[in-house]
Amino acid sequence: MQFDFRNKIILITGGTRGIGKQVADDLYSLGATVLITGTNPKEVKTLNEAAEKGSKKKIYFAVDFLKPESVNQFLKEVKKYNRIDGLVNNAGINRLNPIQNAQVSDWDDMLNVNLTSPFLLLNAISPIMIQNGYGRIVNISSIFGVISKEKRSVYSATKFGIHGLTVGCSNDLARYNVLVNTVSPGFVLTDLTKKNLTKTEMATLSEIIPIKRMAETKDISNVVVFLLSNLNHYLTGQNIVVDGGYTNV
Ligand SMILES: NC(=O)c1ccc[n+]([C@@H]2O[C@H](COP(=O)([O-])OP(=O)(O)OC[C@H]3O[C@@H](n4cnc5c(N)ncnc54)[C@H](OP(=O)(O)O)[C@@H]3O)[C@@H](O)[C@H]2O)c1
Known part of the structure; x- marks a missing residue:
C-alpha cells in the first residue's frame, strides 16, 4: 500500500504557511503538482520564480478572499484547468471577541474567508471533478467546529458551517x-495559534490534552494526505477531529 500522487493536481488555499504549507510540501514530495494560494502578490512572485528553477510542480496564485475582484480573477484561472484531482479548503482567519463586542466587519470577513471561499471553490471545481469521475476534497474546520470557547462565537459559526458544507457536498x-471530508485540527503550533494564545496558555493546554502536547502541522497533514489519496475510496462526509484527544476530556 503506497500513496501515489504522481499525475495528481491538487489545489491548497492558504498554502504559504502553517498547516496549508505543510500539506502542500508533503503532497509535492509525494509527486503531486500543487497549486497554492497566498495573499501577498510579491511573496507569490518570489515563490513562483524559485519554483520555476525546480520541477515546476509548485504553482502559486495570489488571492485575497476578502477582495471580490481578486476572488473572481482567481476563479477564472481555476476554471482554465481541465483537471483538478484534489482541493484543500484551508485558508482561514480567527479574530477573537466575545459576542457582545463582535464587529459586523469581523463577521463578514470570517464568513468570507472561512466559509464563502470554500463554497465558491467547491462550486467552481466540482464540475471539473465530475467530468473526470475523480475528486478528493478536504475542508479544514477546527475543534471549534465541534465545541467552542469564549470569544469564538463567530469563528465557531464558520467552522460548524463548513462541516455542513462537507456533508451536503458529499x-x-x-x-x-x-469524496468530501472535513479535518478538524486541535491546537496546532502555527502563527495563528501563537497570535491567539499566550505561552502560559499553551503550556496549560498541553497538560490538558491527553497526548500531552500541542499538534505539529505534520500531525494534521498526515490525515489530510490520506483523505486526498488513492487509499481513500470509501470515506466521505466525515469530520475527522485531530486533537490529541482534547475534545474528549
Ligand atoms: N493553528 C491552529 O491551531 C488551528 C486549529 C484548528 C483549525 N485551524 C484552521 O486551519 C487552517 C490553517 O490555519 P493555520 O494555523 O495554518 O493558519 P496561518 O498560519 O495563519 O495561515 C493561514 C493561511 O491562510 C491564508 N489567508 C489568510 N487570510 C486570507 C485571505 N483573506 N484570503 C486568502 N487567504 C488567506 C494565509 O495566507 P498569507 O500567508 O498570504 O497570509 C495563510 O496561508 C485555518 O482554516 C484554521 O482556521 C488552525
Missing part, C-alpha cells in the same frame, strides 16, 4: 467518485 458528489 451527498451531491459521491456518485461521481468525488
